Amino acid sequence: MFKKAILGITGFILVASCVSSKVYNDLEERYASLKEERNALADENQELKTANNGLENDLAALQKAHDDAVSERDRLRQEYTAAKKNLENLQESYNALEKNSSAAIAENSKKNRELLAELETKENALARESARLEELKKQLEARSRRVDELESLIASKEEAMKNLKDAISKALLDFEGNGLTVEHRDGKVYVSMENKLLFESGSWAVGSEGRRAVAELGKVLAQNPDISVLIEGHTDNVPYRGNGQIQDNWDLSTKRATAIVHILRENPNINPQNLTAAGRSEYAPVATNKTTQGKAKNRRIEVILTPKLDEVTRLLNEI
Incomplete structure (x- = not known):
């Protein structure tokens, strides 16, 4: 996937010789983000290889x-x-x-x-x-x-997680280009939604378009009851200066994650025991906070879908 993304970006740059510097900067940031994702995937792969080597040694x-x-x-x-x-x-x-x-x-x-x-x-x-x-x-x-x-x-x-990623991508197809991405890596599915799709600045109230996107996501999750759903709220590094209901970016990121949970709870077929809300504040950025574009990417909601591994853990303990 990484190689395809790099080739796509390179091709786009060669064809669109007259692109603005802003678009060029966006591509550079995307390239850096992809490199970070590749490195994280390489680390996870190494851990799996180490575990596999241990089993082979036994x-x-x-x-x-x-x-x-x-x-x-x-x-x-x-x-x-x-x-x-x-x-x-x-x-x-x-x-x-x-x-x-x-x-x-x-x-x-x-x-x-x-x-x-x-x-x-x-x-x-x-x-x-x-x-x-x-x-x-x-x-x-x-x-x-x-x-x-x-x-x-x-x-x-x-295989089930790949199918889940495809189902979510299909369900959220209408929202592509609005700060929404769906990725499958490290055995998990990551759904990232930038705040421009969900919230106004400094607010944790979900807009109508964002609510529609979350509801579509909820339809897919309702059909996959064996998936754990972690909703993480993220901000940029600009200190919160809103009203007294929010103390800082920690509070804001947590309230935004909780707002997404409340929308998912409206679907009666989603087991609330599978849902977890977490605020990450500014401490898990995906881009630099030195540019306006980078800050926009860091202000996001990430929905992390993980398969339940009880059976895998049991088998590992028996080996």
Whole structure:
């Protein structure tokens, strides 16, 4: 996605040679934002690789224990075969000496008893090792099944989030170009709405067009009850100087997030237990606060949709 965005921006610049400096600055900021998103995705990918390497190391250790058990079993089996062959040879010697000397017969009989005892000991050891090998094999198979199940579950949730992103993009198609973006990254769906779509300056009352956009989003969320919904309010770094109902940007960002929650609650099919409102104030910017355009991008509502991972956590604990 990052490469496509860069190619699109570059192509746009080449074609529109007469664009204004304001549009150029917007593109530069978009480029910087995309680089930040790429870096965040790379970090998340590295964490997933690290977790996967840990699982592979655990499987490798269990496989090694299994292989060691197989080697020990084979060694005991060889000793058992050799002992059995030796017993057969002694038995033949015993039969030959039986006719010649009672003393020799007694000595041979003693050796036979000793060898039989040794053989019985090795048989017992072989049986114990075979049982241990079978148990290790079962553990390896069970863990492999759980890893396969975990990979399948993660893949299905990733596919579900892609489908959710497509459904939201389709539902909010009318609002494209009005400060609204829908992205799928890090296994989550991010719906970002700039304040120009939702609020007047310094206000937390949602306008009619913004209310319509949130309601459309709510229709999609109502069809996905297994999704956790975090609504974050963000501001620029300009201190709030409104009326006494709001103390600062923290209050303003929280009230704006809560206002979105109230609109979503109007849809009776959305479980309120899935909703969380949070104010982030000015401390999670997506653009520089040194320009008017950057500040406009930072004044936004982000709706972060996350799949519920209870089953994934259970499988990880079992591995």
